[in-house]
Amino acid sequence: MADEILKVRDLKTRFFTEEGQVNAVEGVSFDVRDGEIYGIVGESGSGKSVTALSLIDLVESPGRVTSGEVWYRNTELAEEFRDENPEAVDGEFVDVRRLPKGVRRSLRGPSFSMIFQDPMSSFNPSLTVGEQIAEAVEVQRRARANPRRTRSRTQGYGLGKMLVDSLVPSKSYVQDASMDRAVELLEQVGIPDPVDRADEYPHQFSGGMLQRAMIAQALAGEPDVLVADEPTTALDVTIQAQILNLLRDLQRDEGMSVVMITHDLGVIARMCDRVGVMYAGEIVERGTLEDVFENPVHPYTQGLLGSIPDLADPAPRLQPIEGNVPSLIDSEMGDRCYFADRCPKAMEDCLQRIPEFDAEKAGASDDEHRVRCVLAERQYDESQALHDGHFEEQEVAADD
């Protein structure tokens, strides 16, 4: 069995907003192995994208990763920090969150890389695509030479910077060798005429082509782990098929691991070996694709699968999950199963505490099918169900 490259433990990310503290990621744990595609699936507000950003330290104010560990297997770093910071080292693994900020940042590219739903937002409109990829190549070179100091004009490209850049046109300063590498990368991701396309600007690319270019940029540092956040959501289905093939080929050829984050259960099914289902900031069920798709235990997973129409087998009527995604504001979350007010099987026990994965500790094998639900350990018994309208009555009581 392949070794873990990444072990995420009890990760928590919070946003401190005017409305209160939002618990976007609420104690997420999972492992990613060498050369696998690990899927994280959830609806909007489930915390899946914030989980992605948290992994590679891109959460921006007012958000912050408040606790948890991200163990990353890297013998060099482990050696380097074993004496200096023993807390941050465990065998071959380092806890990325305990490394100095400069080092942490230098991991973006050669260790972790990310692609997003909207490639337009991660490219600078005033530079050619080739220049930007070449620049990523140079950043990686510099990072290797001096891991503690890196800067880039393209990483974490945001609206503010876009404004500055459009007012102050940037000058190209990439070396020829980097440009050659950029062209190579464009070719590798299947862009025809890469030499010509490298000289074009992002707006001259179609959506699918720009997505390929973003993937090329992400590959510049030959990352160990590629985090793909809804990489095909904005694309048409035939273009999506191209990009999914590409990601699978690259993953295999480069031996990378991929964390695939999406709302689309079909994409998960095609691409992933193992999967975690997120709801309200937690992974509520995880296991192999078969565990989760064929034998789902958590009522949310069951509901999700029952909600989607199947292309091959049109069910006469869908079985939706009633209600809406809950508030993640800390003060409103309460110490109960977060799914309880939508769960058709909710019982008194579900309201007593937040269900945990059973017998979980850091470092334990992550192989089993696990479920955060009181039903993980017992059969559902209808006689224990809360009566209809239980939560509405509570709401009314609270309003008064």
Add this chain to the structure above:
Amino acid sequence: MTSDAEAAPDAAEGREPVLSVRDLKKYYFEQDSFLDSLLRRETQSVKAVDGISFDIQKGETLGLVGESGCGKSTTGETLLRLREATDGAIEFEGDDVLGMDRDELKAFRRRAQIVFQDPFSSLDPRMTIGDILVEPLKIHDLPAEVPSEQSKGEVRREKAKDYLERVGLSAGQIDRYPHEFSGGQRQRIGIARALMLEPEFIVLDEPVSALDVSVQAQVLNLLDDLQDEFGLTYLFIAHDLSVVRHICDRVAVMYLGNIVELGPTDDLFDDPKHPYTQALLDSVPRAAVEEQGRRVEPLPGDVPSPRNPPSGCRFRTRCPQVIPPKDVEIDQSTYREVMDLRDRIESNDLNLDTVWERADDENRSDKPAFKREFRAEFFAQGLSGENEATVERALDALAEDDHDRAAEILRERFASVCEQVRPVLQSGSHPAACHLYEQPERTEMAAEAPADD
């Protein structure tokens, strides 16, 4: 459910079309943009919808599917005259929609409504839900008469409350504002608003695309129920094929402004005829264990620009089954490669410099090396016989930088019926606009010049 609702007519029995569309066209003539003038580009019309015909029967749901830019949303909006058609005919219950004057149009809009994808953007944030629902009644000055003990305002508000309940919200929410509702609830409000005028026909333009799957399922079930309750006819526009399969009775597939296939939902999904429909269905990832590791043979490239669509069959630049001339023997994938090469030459999208560069020849004299590079790029397998000789001559022309002659040489031998004659939908219940299926005889062959500019 209320008992006084109209009984839904059986879709199978309802034979007379509610809506009938013939050869509808919608072109946009874009203003010169700054960039256009900078690049001295000629502005051309964008052929968003380019001659489509279909009927919608009473009580049925017709799906209109396709990828972005295929013209499906433009079709929906043009049907209701939210955009003016460029050409064609639309009949609604026998009335000529395109010829209606203002008053007739107003009356038509009472009977034909639309629900958009983004419920938030189509709701005014400063209006209460009650105001939003009552507004269409005010515009149409409805109801015409009210019981003497009630004012018009009261009657309208009662009706708004009633419809809120019918779409699964509570009457008590009538004085709230849109931002207080979730996406799914807002879409319910959008649907209630469309229902207030008691229309017969509703265009649903991607009504569930912005919603999470768990909520999407609620709204799909609601649409189903409302159709039964009010005897509604739907045009359901969507890109999600699974949703379409679930909710539609018949489906029309669009590509680049044309309908390429039309048929009863099960027939079309179980036995897709048109190569584009086949590719589209094959691309969809299914949420099932069998999907794991499935490798799709994806369509190459992107959809061509509707400014300058391909001649003949719009799909021919990507079609894996594009038809070789009868007298040319060539295997299908090689023929596709020849056609790709030709397309690239004809669309001026071929940079010979890079090929020369790879041939490592600065004075451009080593033609054999140049041709080798070319072959390596375009052809997975070798050609033979007359095919080989023709390609060889075309590459010779390219080596001399004569693109036009290269294109002509290839065209002469390899011209496909797919580029010469635009295929049309046959009559019958499951037609496909493709030359792989029998095409109706034409008196004048509508031969189109190949796009070589």
